[in-house]
Every structure is written in structure tokens, then in C-alpha cells.
Amino acid sequence: MSGQLAGGDLSRLRQLNTLAVVHALRRQAPRTLREVSRAAGLSRAASEEVVHELEAQGWVEQVDPAAGTMGRPARRYRFRADAGWVLGVDIGGHTVRAMVADLDGEIRHALRQPVSPTAGRAERLAVVDKVVAECLAGSGRTGAEMWATTVATSGLTDAAGRVVLSVALPEWTGVHLAEHLSRLVAGPVMIENDSRLAALAETWRGVAxxxxxxxxxxxxxxxxxxxxxxxxxxxxxxxxxxxxxxxxxxxxxxxxxxxxxxxxxxxxxxxxxxxxxxxxxxxxxxxxxxxxxxxxxxxxxxxxxxxxxxxxxxxxxxxxxxxxxxxxxxxxxxxxxxxxxxxxxxxxxxxLADDAVALGAVRHALDHLERHIFDPGSGLAAPAAPKR
Amino acid sequence: MSGQLAGGDLSRLRQLNTLAVVHALRRQAPRTLREVSRAAGLSRAASEEVVHELEAQGWVEQVDPAAGTMGRPARRYRFRADAGWVLGVDIGGHTVRAMVADLDGEIRHALRQPVSPTAGRAERLAVVDKVVAECLAGSGRTGAEMWATTVATSGLTDAAGRVVLSVALPEWTGVHLAEHLSRLVAGPVMIENDSRLAALAETWRGVAxxxxxxxxxxxxxxxxxxxxxxxxxxxxxxxxxxxxxxxxxxxxxxxxxxxxxxxxxxxxxxxxxxxxxxxxxxxxxxxxxxxxxxxxxxxxxxxxxxxxxxxxxxxxxxxxxxxxxxxxxxxxxxxxxxxxxxxxxxxxxxxLADDAVALGAVRHALDHLERHIFDPGSGLAAPAAPKR
Structure with missing residues (x-):
């Protein structure tokens, strides 16, 4: 039995090392190369190579040494959670909510606006447009920077992003939400049932x-x-x-x-x-x-x-x-x-109470990105919105 | 980055090779070494080494060449599905059933006997004893050869193998079925709800x-x-x-x-x-x-x-x-x-109609064995009943 790794295995190993380094940096205070190397379980040389590669790609950046640090402090690195963004929208009977979050799921801006339960389709969509525009502006981002968007709605939806049936909002049945939102943001737009997204949020940041x-x-x-x-x-x-x-x-x-x-x-x-x-x-x-x-x-x-x-x-x-x-x-x-x-x-x-649905939409959009960007099968994608 | 495999990796590779050979032989007509090697994706030399080891352990045996074969035919090997056995028992309101199966899930003997829906606990257990004894005898095996047994019952059961609550058979509540069956068979005895086992059977050999x-x-x-x-x-x-x-x-x-x-x-x-x-x-x-x-x-x-x-x-x-x-x-x-x-x-x-529950019990017992005997984590266990 041979102990040699073939070329494909080496490239696969490099992908896994890259993800190990990303994992060592994500949702952490900035780390030195020594800390990255220990957390990722890699040699110092291998960690340094990967960190510099990630820095060149835009996934990682150096952090300025804390003010007043004496001598020559070790350089520290952080994952650029703000390399990409996601948008979560909750279109309810009485309220429309939107949240912009970074790649680590930190909510950077949240906004809500009431809407009449008896509002027609056009009126409700107009509120959606307004809430999304104001939430983007409030977060200092643009729709073009949104890598993924999930929209919560009551009722049944199909894979194309249409509302197939809404008992709660009859005028809503048939609306092509994915198409509508796609005019406002880049990246894929997904539509999901609001109760399901609220449950997802509860397992993410709630009591479950x-x-x-x-x-x-x-x-x-x-x-x-x-x-x-x-x-x-x-x-x-x-x-x-x-x-x-x-x-x-x-x-x-x-x-x-x-x-x-x-x-x-x-x-x-x-x-x-x-x-x-x-x-x-x-x-x-x-x-x-x-x-x-x-x-x-x-x-x-x-x-x-x-x-x-x-x-x-x-x-x-x-x-x-x-x-x-x-x-x-x-x-x-x-x-x-x-x-x-x-x-x-x-x-x-x-x-989470009223925020659960919009938070669940954010988590859903992030899950989509995790599958496509941080994929152990094909390694790390370049930092850019995935194709629709 | 080193391309050498460490000692632990080599032993792990050998375990995976062993399971690949077992997989190439299970539920198949007898195969030559050339066929095993191709099916397992191993070199001829590695396959031969593993097959001989499995033969020495009792997992694999040579098959006599077909009568009338000309010349010197290649030796063929088969997995010894009859190295171990499982028992499935279905204790219903009106009928008690038992099935003995080999490690590949082939039913070698099945038996049923009616029981009165109003039978008391002792009477029902006596029928269970009789059905199990006759089913073992009919299959030509003994209780000591049963590597795992699953018993289906209505109602709720606990992890220790007790019936916690049976609405259908009130006298049944509290019976310690695992303990009772353990006097009849070797290997672990598991108790499960009958509807769940029937569903399992349907995904194994039924329409699902x-x-x-x-x-x-x-x-x-x-x-x-x-x-x-x-x-x-x-x-x-x-x-x-x-x-x-x-x-x-x-x-x-x-x-x-x-x-x-x-x-x-x-x-x-x-x-x-x-x-x-x-x-x-x-x-x-x-x-x-x-x-x-x-x-x-x-x-x-x-x-x-x-x-x-x-x-x-x-x-x-x-x-x-x-x-x-x-x-x-x-x-x-x-x-x-x-x-x-x-x-x-x-x-x-x-x-599967009436046989579903007993078949599900057989599948459940086999699943237990698969997890413990054919374990990709620790390789193949020796051919013997797992410890209780």
C-alpha cells in the first residue's frame, strides 16, 4: 500500500487547510500567526502561507496594533466578515421588517414599518421596497453588495420564489417575490415560509x-x-x-x-x-x-x-x-x-419574539452562503456574491 | 506538506480495505479474487491478503467449483452470512410471530401462533416462549447463536426494555420484555414499538x-x-x-x-x-x-x-x-x-401486510449489528455475538 499523496489529494489538503484557517479566524478577536497556527492545527509555515493568500484575496486583513503597545508587537489578523453581506426581509400581515447582516451574522441595521392587514398587493410591495431601501441606506450598504437575500412570507412558496398560496393574505397568492426582490439586490433571492424561518432563528440565537x-x-x-x-x-x-x-x-x-x-x-x-x-x-x-x-x-x-x-x-x-x-x-x-x-x-x-422571522431570514441567507462559499468539497470561493 | 501516511493512518486504511472486501462479497454470488479486487477497488495482492485474513477469522469461505467445470477453475469466495443470526419477534394482540434471519437479512424461518386478545401477561409470555423456541428449532439454530434480538410490542417502551404503557394490552404495562427474552437468546435484546418497526420494514423491503x-x-x-x-x-x-x-x-x-x-x-x-x-x-x-x-x-x-x-x-x-x-x-x-x-x-x-412488524424487528436487530460489527471507525469485529 502506497503512502504517497497524489496531486488531487494535495490540492484537497490545501482547501482543507484554507478552511481551517478561516475557521480559526471567524467570529474571533484578531489573532497572531502563532495563535492561528495552533487553532488550525497547522505548522507555522503553512498557516502563514494560507493567511497571506487569504489576505491577497480580501478574506483576511491585518489589524493595527493596539495604541500604546511597546516594542514591535506580533501582527494580528482578522476575518473580514464585512467582505460580504446578507439581507433578511419579513413581509408580515401588519409589519414589514428588514435586517442587513455581515458574513458572521452580526446585524448591522434593522428596520420595521407597519402595513395595513388589508393592503393590496401593490401597496404591500411598495412598503417592502421602502423598508429594504431604508435598511440598506441605514447599514451604509447598497443592494449590489448583498450576496444573498431571504424573504419570509406567510403561506406556501415554490422553488422559483413565488407565493403559491397564502390563506392569511389572499391578494398575496401568485406574487413572484423572488423576481420582485431581485430588482433591489444582487445575489440569489430565496423565499421561505415565515413560521419555518422563525423556528430556524430560535435554534440559532434563541431558546432552542x-x-x-x-x-x-x-x-x-x-x-x-x-x-x-x-x-x-x-x-x-x-x-x-x-x-x-x-x-x-x-x-x-x-x-x-x-x-x-x-x-x-x-x-x-x-x-x-x-x-x-x-x-x-x-x-x-x-x-x-x-x-x-x-x-x-x-x-x-x-x-x-x-x-x-x-x-x-x-x-x-x-x-x-x-x-x-x-x-x-x-x-x-x-x-x-x-x-x-x-x-x-x-x-x-x-x-426573539417579533424579530424571529427576520432573523431566521438572515440565518437562511447565511446558510446558503456557507454551503456555496465555505464548501469543504471545493474549498473557499473568491469573495464575491454567488451567481444567481 | 508531507505526503507520508503515519502508522495510525495505515491501520485505518487496512480497516477500510477489509470493509471494502466484505462489501464486495456480501449479498453477492461467490466471487473470484479478480472480481473481489475489481469490486473493492484494491490491488489483486491487497485483496488476496484481506480475503485470506477474513477466511482465517471465519467471515469468508471458499466455495466448491461448480460440478463439471473443466480445467482448473479460479477459486471463488463467499461472505458467510450464516456466521451469525438475528431474531425478530412481534408480540401482537391476536398473534405472536418470530423470524430468524442471517446476517444478510435472509429469513431462514418464520412462525406465527394466535393468542387471545384477552390473554393475561403470563399466558401471552408463554406463547412468546413457545413461538421463539419453535422458530429457533425450525431454523436449525439455538438461542445461543442469536447475535441480536428485537422484540416488537404495542405501546411505549423504555431504554431498559420495559413496556412503560400499553393502551391496547393493559396487562402488558410494566412487563420487562428485555429481561424475559434474555433468558432465551444470547446477544443484546432490544424492545421497540410495533408501528415504528413496521415503517422500518417498509423502507427496507416494502413500497417505501x-x-x-x-x-x-x-x-x-x-x-x-x-x-x-x-x-x-x-x-x-x-x-x-x-x-x-x-x-x-x-x-x-x-x-x-x-x-x-x-x-x-x-x-x-x-x-x-x-x-x-x-x-x-x-x-x-x-x-x-x-x-x-x-x-x-x-x-x-x-x-x-x-x-x-x-x-x-x-x-x-x-x-x-x-x-x-x-x-x-x-x-x-x-x-x-x-x-x-x-x-x-x-x-x-x-x-408486507402482517409480516411488516416482525420483518422490521429483524431489520432493527441487523441495524444494531451493522453499527457494532461493520464499523468504519474501528473496522470489522471478530465474528461473535456482541456483548450485551
Missing amino acids: RYAQNVVYLLAGLRTGTGLIINGRLHQGFAGAAGEIGALPEMGWIRAQEHLRVWPDAPAGTDSEDVAALVFAAAREGDRRALTMVRRYVKDLALGASALVLALDPQMVVLGGGFSRSADVLLEPLRRELDKRCIRTPEVLQSA | RYAQNVVYLLAGLRTGTGLIINGRLHQGFAGAAGEIGALPEMGWIRAQEHLRVWPDAPAGTDSEDVAALVFAAAREGDRRALTMVRRYVKDLALGASALVLALDPQMVVLGGGFSRSADVLLEPLRRELDKRCIRTPEVLQSA
Whole structure:
């Protein structure tokens, strides 16, 4: 058996060394060559060669020595997380949000703007355009600098980036979101379901960081779910997973109806605000409000129980707009799950609340880049937006 | 960068070569060294060395040349799938089944015996003992030769091999099946839920062989489900996945009640036979029977729709005792799913019917062996039953 490495193996080894050095520098304070060499498990000479190559390409840069440093300090290097950017957009019924993040996922600018739930397609798209433009400006970047963009929407989407069906926003069905956004940004534009993206965010920066199996509930003026199964966001065979709420027996279609009317609400109060009044009254012990909340939770728990019994997750995460009132929702939800489930998992409040969907969109865009740029199969791509 | 392989790498290379040769010989007609060398991608000399080593260990043997072969034929070798054995046991409400299989999963003997659904724990265990003893005898093996055993039971089990909860067989709750079976066989004894094992069998030898996402329905005098998600049998965080039928709203508790009574059935007819009479009458177009079947399917479809909407599987497989009457069940089931689901997947009849659970137990025991004996991390273990 020969112990020699062939040419292909050597080039492969070089790719792996490059990624090891990138890994040693990403999301770290600037490091000296000695520190890089130790963290990457490479010889000093090999590390230096790779670092200089990455510097020439624009992936790595030298950092100025700290002021007041004595003598001749060792040069330190950092990964240029600002070599590229991603955009996450959340198009909701009541609000449009956008976030610009660097390659390490640091949010550099975030922006939100309300939109009427009854807005037509053109009006909603106009708000999207405005929010994206202002968020880009706020971050000091341009659309041309966005290497990848993910847009969250309610409903079902197809691979081409069209909304195939939106029950929550009927005028939205058929809109070609990917095409629309592509006029605003460079790089690929991906469209995903909002509940699924919120679940993804929760495993990234939320309470589900160390969980492999999670039922995430997007609780608000509509109810959705995103499922994390064996550590992966579950998409389903045709990307239609998580639509259990469409089954009337699961209670999610009628759940929020219990929170629509509150006598003390001035006429014309937004539905989200009416629900907030009910939650506030329940918090004060108002019996009528407590009954309304109990009915809501009972319906929410029906679908949640079906998911818990089917999947036996480690935790249920309550997210979405209503999760800000988790103090009046979590205990009743636990009790309802206890009644129906064989094993009740932990029930936790989302750490991200309203930001979850947009954060999930950012994570989704970053995941796309990681697969294409930091690819152990073909090494590191040049620092530029991937082709659409 | 050095191109030399260290000592540890060489020993690892030898392990991989050994597994490559085993792979070239398993589940194949006997092969010559030239054929092994080509299939394993190794030099003739390296293949010969490994084959002789495997022969000395008892994993491989020479095959006599075919009668009438002219000249001096090349020696041919085969993998000794009969170096070890596994046992699969299915303890059902009405029937106990056992199967003995070799290391390649060939079933060498299978046996079934009826048991009364109202049998007590001792009586049922006595039938299990008898079926296992007769199946071993029929296969010409002994319990000491069983390298791994998996036992299928309804209900929830724990890691120690106890039945934690059985709704279908109340006297069964608390029985320590692993301990009981360990008196009969060598090697580890594993206990698993029957619906999950049936789903596993369907991905091994059934209609779901090439599917990554499957909702398997065990339809019979009780209804269960096994979920295949991203190519893996889904167990859940605490091994309690697939229990959606426990939720009354899912219809599975009452579904089979629609098939319990048939006027033409003689008094004392077994429930399974009553259902068969209803299916037979429905097949002939009897209106009363068709109504009963429609009601049954409607309830079955409720839970099935919840699973389809939640998971968006590639296919739904109808298995279990009732799947023998798939000709009168599949079309109504498709129609009901169509009414409720956003995307209706293929709905297929199980290819394995009543044998699915025991076959799944065999596959489960083999999977355990594959992980421990044919391990790419540590190479090939000696041919002997793994330690308990």
C-alpha cells in the first residue's frame, strides 16, 4: 500500500487547510500567526502561507496594533466578515421588517414599518421596497453588495420564489417575490415560509440553541408552526411541511377569534392591539379576559398536542407576536398539553419574539452562503456574491 | 506538506480495505479474487491478503467449483452470512410471530401462533416462549447463536426494555420484555414499538424503499403510525414519537369501532374476522358495509391528514392487518386526504401486510449489528455475538 499523496489529494489538503484557517479566524478577536497556527492545527509555515493568500484575496486583513503597545508587537489578523453581506426581509400581515447582516451574522441595521392587514398587493410591495431601501441606506450598504437575500412570507412558496398560496393574505397568492426582490439586490433571492424561518432563528440565537427536536409555534393573529427534526429545519417532500393548522379539527383557524373583541377597546383598534388588551386584563385577573385566554390556549393546544404526540420533541417554543404575553399563556398551555400528551416537553417562551422571522431570514441567507462559499468539497470561493 | 501516511493512518486504511472486501462479497454470488479486487477497488495482492485474513477469522469461505467445470477453475469466495443470526419477534394482540434471519437479512424461518386478545401477561409470555423456541428449532439454530434480538410490542417502551404503557394490552404495562427474552437468546435484546418497526420494514423491503419521508399507517384493530423523516425512523426525544392517535380529535381511538359489528357474523367471531366480513361485503357493493367502511376511513384520515399537513411526506403507506383490504380502502382514503390536505402525497398499500412488524424487528436487530460489527471507525469485529 502506497503512502504517497497524489496531486488531487494535495490540492484537497490545501482547501482543507484554507478552511481551517478561516475557521480559526471567524467570529474571533484578531489573532497572531502563532495563535492561528495552533487553532488550525497547522505548522507555522503553512498557516502563514494560507493567511497571506487569504489576505491577497480580501478574506483576511491585518489589524493595527493596539495604541500604546511597546516594542514591535506580533501582527494580528482578522476575518473580514464585512467582505460580504446578507439581507433578511419579513413581509408580515401588519409589519414589514428588514435586517442587513455581515458574513458572521452580526446585524448591522434593522428596520420595521407597519402595513395595513388589508393592503393590496401593490401597496404591500411598495412598503417592502421602502423598508429594504431604508435598511440598506441605514447599514451604509447598497443592494449590489448583498450576496444573498431571504424573504419570509406567510403561506406556501415554490422553488422559483413565488407565493403559491397564502390563506392569511389572499391578494398575496401568485406574487413572484423572488423576481420582485431581485430588482433591489444582487445575489440569489430565496423565499421561505415565515413560521419555518422563525423556528430556524430560535435554534440559532434563541431558546432552542442546543435542541435537536423542536415544535415552534408562531402565535399571533394567525397560528403557524416550524419543525426542527434531528437538528434540521423540516421542509417536507415538496416544501409544504408545517401546515397542520389548515385542518379545522386542530383549532388553529378559530383560535385567535377568541381574542378579537374586547369591550374597552376603542372602535377601529387594530386586532393585534385588541389581543394585547385582553392579555393585559387577564394579567390583572379579569375573569372575562381569563376565560377568553383559556379558550384561545385550548384551541392552540389542540394542534400543538397533535404535533407533540406525533414528534415527541424536546421542547415547544411559543413565539410570534402573542409570545410577548407568555406570562399569561405559558402555564395554561403547559396544563392543556399535560392533559393530552403522553410526555409533555418543556414549554418555553421565544427569546426573539417579533424579530424571529427576520432573523431566521438572515440565518437562511447565511446558510446558503456557507454551503456555496465555505464548501469543504471545493474549498473557499473568491469573495464575491454567488451567481444567481 | 508531507505526503507520508503515519502508522495510525495505515491501520485505518487496512480497516477500510477489509470493509471494502466484505462489501464486495456480501449479498453477492461467490466471487473470484479478480472480481473481489475489481469490486473493492484494491490491488489483486491487497485483496488476496484481506480475503485470506477474513477466511482465517471465519467471515469468508471458499466455495466448491461448480460440478463439471473443466480445467482448473479460479477459486471463488463467499461472505458467510450464516456466521451469525438475528431474531425478530412481534408480540401482537391476536398473534405472536418470530423470524430468524442471517446476517444478510435472509429469513431462514418464520412462525406465527394466535393468542387471545384477552390473554393475561403470563399466558401471552408463554406463547412468546413457545413461538421463539419453535422458530429457533425450525431454523436449525439455538438461542445461543442469536447475535441480536428485537422484540416488537404495542405501546411505549423504555431504554431498559420495559413496556412503560400499553393502551391496547393493559396487562402488558410494566412487563420487562428485555429481561424475559434474555433468558432465551444470547446477544443484546432490544424492545421497540410495533408501528415504528413496521415503517422500518417498509423502507427496507416494502413500497417505501426509495423514500426519505414516509407516513406509515398501521391499520387494524388499533391504529398506529411510524414516521420516516429524512430517511431515518423518527423516535423522538424520549422515544415516544408516533402517538398522535392518543388525541381523541384524531379519530383513531374510535375508527375501528365502525367495523366491530356485522349482522351476518356468527356469535363469538373474532373482531379481525368481523372486519374482514365488512370489507368483503363492501367489495361486493353492499351499501351498509360501504357506509361502515366510509366512516372508518373518515376517522383514519383525520389523524393521517394531520400528519400529512405537518410533515408533507412523499408517501402514505397503508399497512397492518386491514391493508389486505386495501382495494376497498385506498381510494376512499385518497379522497379524504384530498379534501383536507394542501398537497396529497401518494397513498400506497403496504407490500408486507402482517409480516411488516416482525420483518422490521429483524431489520432493527441487523441495524444494531451493522453499527457494532461493520464499523468504519474501528473496522470489522471478530465474528461473535456482541456483548450485551
